[in-house]
Amino acid sequence: MTTPDEKKDAAQAVNTAAQSSSETALEAAAQGERTPLDVVSVREGMFGVAGTGDTSGFGGLVSTVAMPGASERPYGGWFDQVVDILAELLDASGTGYDAAVESVVVDRGELTLNIAREHLVEVTRHLRDDQDLRFELSLGVSGAHYPHDTGRELHAVYHLTSITHGRRLRLEVAVPDSDPTIPTTVDVYPANDWHERETWDFFGIVFTGRDDLARIQMPDDWPGHPQRKDYPLGGIPVEYKGATVPPADQRRQYK
Amino acid sequence: MTTQTHATGHLFDAETEGLSTYEATGGDWSDIAEEAARLGEQRIVVNMGPQHPSTHGVLRLMLEIDGETVTEARAGIGYLHTGIEKNMEFRTWTQGVTFCTRMDYLAPLFQETAYCLGTERLLGITDDIPERATQIRVLMMELNRVGSHLVALATGGNELGATTLMTIGFTAREEILRVFELITGLRMNHAYVRPGGVAQDIPAGALDQIREAITGVKRYLRQLEDLMLGQPILKGRLQEVGVLNLASCMALGITGPMLRSTGLPYDVRKAAPYCGYETYDFDVPVSDNADCWDRMVLRIEECYQSMKIVDQVLERLKASTGSPVMVEDKKIAWPAQLALGSDGMGNSLDHIREIMGTSMEALIHHFKLVTEGFRVPAGQVWQTVEHPRGELGVHLISDGGTKPYRAHFRDPSFNNLQAVSMLCEGGQVADVVCAVASIDPVLGGVDR
Numbered sequence: 001m002t003t004p005d006e007k008k009d010a011a012q013a014v015n016t017a018a019q020s021s022s023e024t025a026l027e028a029a030a031q032g033e034r035t036p037l038d039v040v041s042v043r044e045g046m047f048g049v050a051g052t053g054d055t056s057g058f059g060g061l062v063s064t065v066a067m068p069g070a071s072e073r074p075y076g077g078w079f080d081q082v083v084d085i086l087a088e089l090l091d092a093s094g095t096g097y098d099a100a101v102e103s104v105v106v107d108r109g110e111l112t113l114n115i116a117r118e119h120l121v122e123v124t125r126h127l128r129d130d131q132d133l134r135f136e137l138s139l140g141v142s143g144a145h146y147p148h149d150t151g152r153e154l155h156a157v158y159h160l161t162s163i164t165h166g167r168r169l170r171l172e173v174a175v176p177d178s179d180p181t182i183p184t185t186v187d188v189y190p191a192n193d194w195h196e197r198e199t200w201d202f203f204g205i206v207f208t209g210r211d212d213l214a215r216i217q218m219p220d221d222w223p224g225h226p227q228r229k230d231y232p233l234g235g236i237p238v239e240y241k242g243a244t245v246p247p248a249d250q251r252r253q254y255k
Numbered sequence: 256m257t258t259q260t261h262a263t264g265h266l267f268d269a270e271t272e273g274l275s276t277y278e279a280t281g282g283d284w285s286d287i288a289e290e291a292a293r294l295g296e297q298r299i300v301v302n303m304g305p306q307h308p309s310t311h312g313v314l315r316l317m318l319e320i321d322g323e324t325v326t327e328a329r330a331g332i333g334y335l336h337t338g339i340e341k342n343m344e345f346r347t348w349t350q351g352v353t354f355c356t357r358m359d360y361l362a363p364l365f366q367e368t369a370y371c372l373g374t375e376r377l378l379g380i381t382d383d384i385p386e387r388a389t390q391i392r393v394l395m396m397e398l399n400r401v402g403s404h405l406v407a408l409a410t411g412g413n414e415l416g417a418t419t420l421m422t423i424g425f426t427a428r429e430e431i432l433r434v435f436e437l438i439t440g441l442r443m444n445h446a447y448v449r450p451g452g453v454a455q456d457i458p459a460g461a462l463d464q465i466r467e468a469i470t471g472v473k474r475y476l477r478q479l480e481d482l483m484l485g486q487p488i489l490k491g492r493l494q495e496v497g498v499l500n501l502a503s504c505m506a507l508g509i510t511g512p513m514l515r516s517t518g519l520p521y522d523v524r525k526a527a528p529y530c531g532y533e534t535y536d537f538d539v540p541v542s543d544n545a546d547c548w549d550r551m552v553l554r555i556e557e558c559y560q561s562m563k564i565v566d567q568v569l570e571r572l573k574a575s576t577g578s579p580v581m582v583e584d585k586k587i588a589w590p591a592q593l594a595l596g597s598d599g600m601g602n603s604l605d606h607i608r609e610i611m612g613t614s615m616e617a618l619i620h621h622f623k624l625v626t627e628g629f630r631v632p633a634g635q636v637w638q639t640v641e642h643p644r645g646e647l648g649v650h651l652i653s654d655g656g657t658k659p660y661r662a663h664f665r666d667p668s669f670n671n672l673q674a675v676s677m678l679c680e681g682g683q684v685a686d687v688v689c690a691v692a693s694i695d696p697v698l699g700g701v702d703r
Contacts, residue, residue, distance in 0.1 A: 065654050068634045107634050108376055138508050139639070140670060142650045142663035159637055159648060159665070163521055170637060191508025194673050195665075217336040217702060226341055227661075233338075233345055248345040 065148075070103035070114075078167060079104075079111045085133055086113075089126045095119055111169045117182045120173055124188045127160060127169075135160035135169065138189035141196055143203035145228045153177040154205050158185070158192075175205065184210040202227035298326075303687070305334045311410060311691055312698035316675065320684055328679035328687065330672050335702035343662040347628030348374050349589065351659055353446040355649075358664060359700030360443055361406050364399040365642045366649075366664065366700075367448035368392050372529055373638035373651040374450040377631045383582050387575040388452035389530050394465075394568045395438070395447065396530075396640075397561040401472060402431040403643035404554040404561075408479060411551065411692035415492055420482060427475030430468040437461055440593075450629075452581035455593045462569055469562055476558055483551070493548035497678040497690035500545055507677070508670050511645030512557065513694065515541045516549040523641040535564050547693035554695075557643075587629050590621040628657040644668050644695055664703060668696035 074080050083104060087097035100119035105112040115123050127135040139159040146153055152174035161168050173182055184207040185192050196207045197216040204225035207213055215222060224231055235247030245251075291298055301318045304310035315331035339358055343351045355370045356363040375381050409424020432442045438457050439447040447454050483489055499509065501517040514521055522539040524532040540556035542549040581588040590610075594603035610618040633655040639648045645667025652661040671694050678690040 065656075066633055067654075108379070108636055110635075110637060112635075136505050137510075139646060139648050140508065140665045142661075142665070144652055144661045157635075157650060159650065161646075163519070163526065166526055168527070168637065170635075189508070190506045191670060191673065194669065198669075215333075217333040219333070226338060233341060248342070253345075 068105055068107035071106040075104060075106045075111065078165075079106060082111070082133060082167070082169065083113075085130060086123070086126060089130060090119075090123070093122065093126075095122055112172055113169065114172050114174065117173050117175055120171070121183050121185060121188060123171065124158070124160075124185050127171075128188055132165075133162065134164040135162045135167070137161040137163055138185075138191045141185075141192050141199050143199040143205055143227065145203055147177075147229050149174070151176045154180050154203055156182055156199055156203075156205055180204055181206045181208050183208050184213075186210055201225065204228065301684075305331070308414070311414070311696055314672070314691070314696060314698055314701075316679075316687065316691070318679070318684065318687065323683050323685075325679050325682055325684055325687060328676050330675040332669075332672065332698070332701050335698045337703070339703045340662055340664065343659050345658065347657050348450055348631055348659060349628060351662060352449055353444070355662070355664065356444050356446050357699065358703050359642070359644075359666060359668065359697045361697050362399055362403045362643050362700075363443055363445055364392075364395045364448060365640055365647055367445065368396055368530070369638055369640040369642075369647050369649045369664075370651070370662070371448050371450050372640070373636045373649045374631065376636045376638060377634060377651060377653050378450070378587065378629075379632070380451065380582055380584065380587065383584065385452060385579045385582065387456075387572070387578040388580045388582075390568050390571050390575060391438075391453050391457060391580060392448055393530050393532070393535070394457075394565060394572065395435075397564045397568070398431050398434060398465075400561045400643045401558045401565075402428045404558050405431075405472075405476075407554055407643070407692075407695040408483075408551065411689075411695070412483070412489075414688050414692050415489070417482075417489070420479065423475055423478050423482070427472050427479070430471040430475075434461070434465050434468050437464060449581070449589060451584070451587045451589075452579070454589070456580045457572070462573060465565070465569060469565060472558075473562065476555065480555060483555075490548065492685075493546065493551060493689055493693075495544070495546050495548075496682065496686045497547045497693050498545050499674055499678055503674070503677055504545075507674050509645065509674055511642065511667055511671070512550050512553045513645070513671060513674070515539065516553055517545040518543045523639050523646055527639065529638070529640060535567050537561075537564050547689045550693045585620070586624070590617070590624055630655060630657055631659075639665075642667050644697070644700075645671055664700075666700040666703065668694070668698075669701045669703075672696050672701060 075083065083101075086101070090097045090100050100116055100123055102114040102116055105114065113123070124138075127133050137160070139161055142157050142159075144155040144157060146155065154175050154177060156173045156175075158171040158173075159168070160171065175182055180203075182205055184196060186196065186207075187209075194216060196210070197213060199205050200207060200213050201215040201217050202225055214220065218226065233247065233249035235249070237247065238245045287300065299320050301320055303316040303318055305313040305315040310316060313334040315334065317327075317329045317331060318325050319327035337357075339354050343354045346354065351370060351374075352367050355366040358366050372381070375384060405424045405428045409421045409428070412418075412420025412424065435445065436442050438461055439445040439454070499507075499513065499517070501514075501519055503509075504514045504517055504519075510521065518541050520539040520541045523529075524537075525539055537560045540553050540560065542553060590606065593601060594605070610621050631653040633653055635650065635652040637648060637650050639646050641647075646665075647667055648665035650661070650663040650665070651659055654660040674694065675691065678694070679687045682690070
């Protein structure tokens with residue numbers, strides 16, 4: 001028989017083991033081919049933990065949720081060239097590359113530039129206008145909500161295409177939930193008009209510098225922003241052959 | 256409720272004497288009326304749609320007209336918003352296909368394929384997808400492109416009053432829908448393309464039936480051409496109407512036939528090939544006039560190019576008969592292919608016999624994969640495909656779980672509808688119908 005105390009100790013030991021194993025996994029990832037990761041959140045639950053033998057759930061399994069982190073040079077292919085030209089332009093204009101570009105992420109063959117919001121418009125202007133960059137086609141803005149990423153909860157993601165050079169890149173701007181404002185890029189890419197309205201509608205990111213930021217999909221008087229993670233999916237329980245099926249977001253589910 | 260004197264008297268004033276009359280007041284109508292009175296102009300604001308037969312679905316157009324001239328045009332959307340993207344966050348990666356197929360209901364296989372290509376890149380299994388699965392995807396997409404363009408021509412014609420265009424177009428599309436029904440079991444909402452491959456192999460005899468269908472479609476397409484291309488009324492309605500030049504298209508992010516009608520041969524199949532499109536021989540038709548007529552002609556030409564690809568892919572499918580259509584990794588591939596029974600497409604009885612009768616491990620594996628799904632490494636991808644209406648982009652974010660953390664679809668019609676103001680303002684009210692038909696928006700995709 002184990003006492004409750006012993007049980008608790010055992011649980012903690014497994015917990016620490018799980019954490020340290022995920023840490024070693026992160027270190028291994030950092031040394032290996034994969035890029036280091038940005039930890040977004042840590043989850044506890046019974047299923048979905050890799051790297052530890054404990055599948056009983058007894059210890060309260062812990063899994064780390066991490067996104068691909070900043071990459072080091074060389075980024076490979078044309079990525080270096082584009083970043084170099086952008087750095088040159090930003091330094092020449094007095095903004096400074098380090099002030100505008102927070103980090104560069106290369107993952108799965110795609111280039112992502114994390115941009116500080118106050119310099120977003122300038123960056124897009126350089127990307128569009130410089131003859132060696134020429135990202136003339138904007139394929140819109142989409143949002144993402146990371147409630148656990150404190151201070152960077154809301155992300156706006158811009159997808160740019162260069163038809164001239166056959167390249168694609170992504171700009172990502174992260175803002176805190178307490179001050180969700182990003183300057184509008186409609187002056188540079190008029191195509192982003194409806195996309196920004198949609199991102200406002202779904203995530204509550206306020207695009208400043210335009211006076212027509214209205215909801216586009218939801219009714220004008222709709223409360224809340226439906227794509228945020230704290231907004232429920234909605235739905236009602238359905239009875240089928242005597243059993244009651246709860247709505248999709250309230251069902252027991254794997255984490 | 257107010258009792259007021261009408262500007263025009265009732266036909267039978269005597270009979271209605273003493274009864275209440277009702278007038279539209281309140282809300283912002285009085286503001287609009289006051290402003291109109293103050294400006295002293297004959298300015299009329301007309302709501303065209305969302306329930307209007309010629310707005311191509313539940314699209315609402317707010318037109319400000321001066322006589323027959325449209326002075327301001329704004330599009331209102333959102334009437335078909337069903338929260339598909341949000342729903343996808345609560346289902347497994349495989350179940351996501353059944354949601355995104357319902358977005359643009361005229362081109363369901365493009366959403367499916369784009370979503371699956373994105374998922375496969377997140378999984379890092381792009382190179383493991385069997386060649387035959389990719390061929391089937393190309394076949395389905397190109398047939399779907401023809402079907403979608405036929406509806407564009409048919410409804411476009413119908414909206415102008417040419418009902419025969421509609422009947423011929425839809426009859427031709429029927430040939431393609433029959434092929435879809437044969438292969439996927441359904442005429443729409445297929446959920447046929449799955450992460451890792453396709454749901455099941457094409458049935459025996461399908462290749463011959465597709466050849467027959469293509470012959471039929473070509474015959475109908477010739478009929479459409481005979482009806483349309485020499486038709487002076489249609490030319491009068493469409494030529495030099497709804498012009499949008501290259502600079503405007505680039506600024507507004509317009510892609511697809513609308514962009515190609517300005518002379519720029521931008522096609523994702525050529526610019527950033529996926530599914531092995533670089534190995535097929537086809538052209539990207541372009542023209543220079545950038546008007547409604549050119550867009551219509553381009554759609555006809557694209558149908559022929561698509562059928563040219565179908566001819567090539569049929570040869571390849573003939574050669575690859577019997578090869579797998581799903582990735583080998585049993586942790587991702589669906590446990591069993593579906594089977595065609597006497598009552599339609601459904602579970603494979605052989606598979607059920609195996610998991611229920613012979614192998615407990617197979618049952619556990621089936622249960623885990625179907626209820627829990629597979630885990631996708633954290634990260635994000637952006638995958639685009641050439642949709643009949645333009646460039647369809649899929650932005651997928653995974654947090655390492657069994658469900659998408661975020662799935663965003665950049666629908667081409669959503670973006671292209673932004674051009675309504677530029678296409679319509681300054682033209683006639685009747686031209687609005689032509690202009691909207693030439694954008695060919697599908698509101699299921701616009702609103703998602």
